[in-house]
Amino acid sequence: MERRARSHLHGGHGIARARRGDGCAGAAHQHRSPDHRDRRPLRDRGQLGHPAGGVVPGVRQAGAAHGAAAPSLRAARLAGVHRHRALLDSRGAVRGLRAGPVLCRLHRPRGCGVNPLSRLPLPFGRAGVVGLGRSGAAAARLLAGAGIEVRVTEARDTPALAGVAAELATLGVVTELGGHGEGIAAWAEALVVSPGVPPANPLITAAVQRGIPVWSEIELAWRFASVPVLAVTGTNGKTTTTTLLASVLQAAGLDAVAAGNIGYPLVDAVEGSHDVIVCEVSSFQLAFSETFRPSIAIVLNVADDHYDWHAGYDDYLSAKARIGRVQTAEDLLIAGSADRGALSIAVGAPARPAAFGLGDLASVHAAARRLGRPLAAAAGVEGGRVVAEGSAGPASIVEVEKIRLVGPHNLENVLAASLAALEWGVEPEVIGAAVAAFSPLAHRSTLIGEIDGVRYIDDSKATNPHATLSALQGLERVVLIAGGRAKGLDLSPLAEHTHRLAGVVAMGEATAELESLFAGRVRIAAAAFVEEAVETAAAWAVPGDTVLLSPACSSLDQYTSYAERGERFAAAVGRLARAGVR
Template identity: 40%
Template sequence: MSLTCVAGLGVSGTAVAKVLAAHGERVVVVEAAEGERQLAAAAELARLGVETRFGEMALPEGVTRLVTTGWAPHHPLVAAALAAEVDVVGEVELAWRLRPAQAAPWLALTGTNGKTTAVRMLTSILLAAGRRAVAVGNVGVPVVRAVAEPYDVLAVELSSFQLHWSGTLAPHAAAVLNVAPDHIDWHGSMEEYAAAKGRVYERAGTVIFNADDPEATRLAAPYPGAVGFTLRVPKRGEIGVVEDLLVDRAFVTDPVEGAEELATLDDVRPFAPHNVANALAAAALARSLGVPSEAVARGLRDFVPDPHRLSHVDRIGEVDYIDDSKATNPHAAAAALASYSSIVWVAGGQLKGADVDDLVRQAAPRLRGAVVLGADRVTIAEAIARHAPDVPVVDIADRDTGVMERVVTEAARLASPGDTVLLSPAGASLDMFAGYPARGEAFARAVRELRLRRERDR
């Protein structure tokens, strides 16, 4: 009997081990951490006949397949498997291979930013059309578990890590939202990162791309009939915006002379240019499956945004406080900064080697002040000094758990009526917080405390 090694006891790795055990396969899981959660997962898998090896990064003897759940090619275990010519696949690729006959079609999307929002918009549209649909993949629900369920369609969010290890998947349609430098340490170069994103197109029935994003446009160029989405008036074969309408000139009977209204800008929430682009991508994917226009509008109206994505926390003294903690790289922060006209920017964290000069240069006319914190705060402060020297910057060196109260207090001091205090860090959060949700929650708590202080002082 063949032996499969599963790398990691996370959500995807545990799901893979359970599914393979149910298929009667021999499975060994390799896990570096021996925490409470991992031990509990290992105990559950042991009841299914799955062995877990903690702390051991050696390739099990006799292994014929390695399923990696985000581990990089240069990881010693993965590198050993590749050197031994073991079949190395990701959880998504395994799910594609295991899908049953007459399986639900996949609508796949990827991008540096906006993936989760777009895939949830897509799922809402599909549900509005009466399709049994679920968001899977990088959004949190393992694809390997979903493929066996009786869904009509899967809305699949794919990371560059997942696409790197996916060699045969062929979605009904695939979209690339945008491509900007990220995860270079994992892929080795920007070229390799972009190439991983482009793999989503290789066997897709319909190729959908952001016609306003140069790299997404380049990746789609080899595919005749690719459908672009744009914030401009759409050309033939595109989906775009005409005045306050989202308009389809691709999935219509006559794309030369005809067009169909899909929704209005008021249907997109929260409204911001990059969110309109997400809505257009979701609409294009749904339309590729024949979803009617009224379902697009209804699905967008029904969509409930996830927390920490341009979430409006409060309005205090004619100043809005916005939590966009999910902006963990400069490209995401650029989209948020472009959404407001007068900003006190809360930024910082772990830039992971990313350059912020272009981000600050583009945002400079909108900046009224900045508060920087975290590991790479000085890099951001220096970029502001170069490109917006008249913008006051408060440098918060503290890293204690209550630091966000001081951050919000300083931001409020810099803000004037009509300004937006925007937490859009452009960096990861793990230098100070358990994750970007914890960072956003700390910001929201500090804003609520600011309101209480203001009310007590009246």
């Protein structure tokens, strides 16, 4: 083990600049030269290497040698710390010290240079923030800390929000609760909108008419990001893939964090001391992005969703496509090879294309032919193993049977995360061990328990038909609990799997639609709440069946979140188990 070359070690120092603290968080340089003219740009390397960094250190008087000259680190293939950036040019911010293993293969991912926008002042002095949720409050704090005059508007008015407003007031932020006043749109020079605030909101309409910037949290955060960002989007699987990729990078010795639409705002993450940020991004956030440029972008899939926000599929697809709109050939865009929407985004993106799929590598390449250019990397399944090929050659990563995540859709998540980690320079054996150790996240095809031979699975996170169809794959006889708020989506694709269904228990606003859809096809009943649905499903199920909560709808007609819905399902199953009744 040895320490990485960082601040206060091997002469590494960061340059202090506006919006940052001392030099420990700035761009990476050796001892600061009194004149910038002795740091000239380097040209890109040729076919055998990745692009060089942005500067070389200034010429300084060498100290007296204490022995024979040491061999070149690069000649000895020691030009990097295990699973980390090169010692001689980290191309990123200098952070704290941490130990790491030595002797990695000499590889550094492309497209991981310093974000030039992070060094520039924001192009406005007054900003309005629409929404005081977690990301809205974090955005207000970041803006206020950057010297921007901030006003926040929030439609709700609760004691909890009043407490957040009081905390922001100490930073000079003015907050309006209980309604969106029109004055903020006339006052602001830019709007930062929270996820879920649709384009039809009057404040956004007024801002667009005035021609002022309308940014999402990820666009604002990108203006402050001084470390690489890897981004994950898709209709389903985002959170699992984001969390898994961050876990793999952590296992490789990197200070990696999962952020964005996952609960930890990206505007908070960019202020932390991280080596790399893995960011889950939604269509809401991407719709209001302009310059957001991830080094690696992953598009898992694009299926019908959020039509209560978007005008339709084309509008939804267009928002998703913004994840790669300003990438360059130095970056990588990874798409699901079996998903037409994901591949269509890769077709129009300037980044190097990569793809993954449940077939072998040859089938992944064949499916991606519509891109009109060869894949830079690919991942698939061969001989019962996750395999990949890319900039470092072929790799065998992990046996499929060792993966704890259940279902073909989760295997696709594993393929996407593994390919991204491999292209980021992580060794295949490290990826495989991290994947095998990764446990399913709550409310995502999670086995709650088995009672009298019947399995009970919580897939409450399935808030659209595409997610429910994925959960049904691989299951035999299922009593499905579905329903809630359909968000303007067509639920009829669920009927494609009637051959798997022993019955359907419908609940929530979509009850009538589900009853009409399945009437005469399978046994169906209505339930007022999930607890009653569990009782009905348990009465119908026989040994070998699965009772699956996979609603295909939002929970917001009856519950505060999909998590509450899932927790109440699990509690109802627990009561059945304690009563000894199936």
